[in-house]
Amino acid sequence: MVNRAVLAHRLFTGISRRHLACLTEELAAPWQADLEGRRHVARGGARKRANGAGARHRLVLVDRPVAALIHLRHDLPHAVLGLLFGVDRSTITRPTAEIRPFPAARGCAVPDRPGLRLGTLTDVFAYARAEGIELRLDATEIQVHRPPAGRGGRRAFVSGKKKQNTMKATVIADWRGRTLWTDALRPERMHDATAARNEGIADCFQHFPDVEGPGVSGSWSTTCSNSIYPRAGWRCRAACCSRSRPDAVPR
Template structure:
């Protein structure tokens, strides 16, 4: 961990390292380090300035705490460029283990239901900003869709689309509507998905003017959809996805990497 310290004597910023804790299980760091080790063996590139465990720790610190590459580099004794390269490599390794849409739906079928929702991953990359500006959220970012189990466990996260993309448009483009229709899986979604058809069920429009049984349906549907918010809450507990400073092209990989971290079995 490092903090910037303005020093009038040097006229610049000095990065001062200090001890810190990372709130992830030790077993998770070991699991990621084994994945890195396997990738190095595959590339026949066993030697790096940082060992597999330290590289895993560096990448997890970036995802969990959203520290800059300059801070990470100073804290781990490598250059800013090397820290960026190490994190990028770990994102690739983890994202390669993320399930595809059809793989995520294996075992589900008629009689099952899932929750579909969308969120915005905020970003400070606002040059060429119009495609990334979400009118709904009134900020720039990337649209990510999730398919979650009834208890909120994420099954699948989509690739990231520009923030102005409507949730229904994104769901159709990613193939969510068709994939769930093919398997006859009931989909519960909010009003943003109205008009999806197929097996997608959304609340009825209207408030007090709705018949009581429609209002009751909306209350029941909202109660069943509520756990879906946990999927995004867990995703954004990794602070790199609370406000992404990376290229918009890397956000999708970061989402997939965090999904693997949330669901991987490192106890074996």
Template structure:
């Protein structure tokens, strides 16, 4: 990412983050602030560092613990920053390579764009669907809904998200965030992805074994990794 692009992104997101933070604090206090702006506990990571940490994590896949060591903070601080900024980036939408002005914010947007592109270019479009898990702090003992966060695959407390990218690995959608115990396929089905395949038959997908059910339901559109290697 160029410095100018980073500066523009920072200028766009910083006011939104500050407004959201002040709104949350006002709701917590039950009224407007009583102390001067800037008083109180200072954040361990200012917003520019939070944005940079998130972009590095998304681009290079560095673990939260490694980033925490670099910034000399606790891992939970980095995890909180990535969770907050990642949601802001998702709300902002994903840019489409070589398509200035196009923004994808929902699965419906992605499938509609891929379908329109396939129609315009007279060729099928293939997207890659992948589920990822991020370790989260273990919910307090005795709190209702604690078990859904325990991932059977990771053997730890996680949150699961779904990423859709193009054939070059460029992310076009990130969402369908659910507790780690929920199956990958359930995450995307709850977002209505099966209906999108019905509505857009020219859009195809490559998936891993976690989405075997989609392959069985849409044999002409969804292909698993094992099928690809045969």
């Protein structure tokens, strides 16, 4: 078992201890509300014992974001994390699965704008139009477990580049490469242009005419294949159009 104060170091989590403390404090209320809601459903009614009664958590709230961040940042198996925290693997799997949706629901922070967060694709396009900034869009591959045998569409997850089972996520960043939005998970073999249509990126260009992409002439269906390029990515600028290909968003 490793000292849990050491595991909270930024080399493991990727964020400072001060940021981690603020994150834990922000997650306390929604996590407690979700916990009491699940307990209410399991009991079938209101609490019959005083607060604090019953078994204690082996992995308290302070440790759950740490375990989730280490797993996401370093891709450590839950069994290894259980060894580091001195608990069983299942004690890591369930709490981290419960805590991960709460940071994701917070959205992405906006650089140099404390307190402002972008939670949806519409928020990102509205922010780009209001601030007149350049957005860079690209897809990144995420390695996943091999789908079970006999599952339909199993081959769609095989990456021809990495020779592994992966999924793609669409990433939107500003001109400095700072992430503003990440979503649109899909199997690796789905083309970026198809994902852009399915996830509503094309609709956002119609609702926000001031935000334009490299191929703005004609309909989206005729220019999308040229605007989204898997290797070099693509970018859109508010109230201005640039046709040069940018570098990909840092992975």
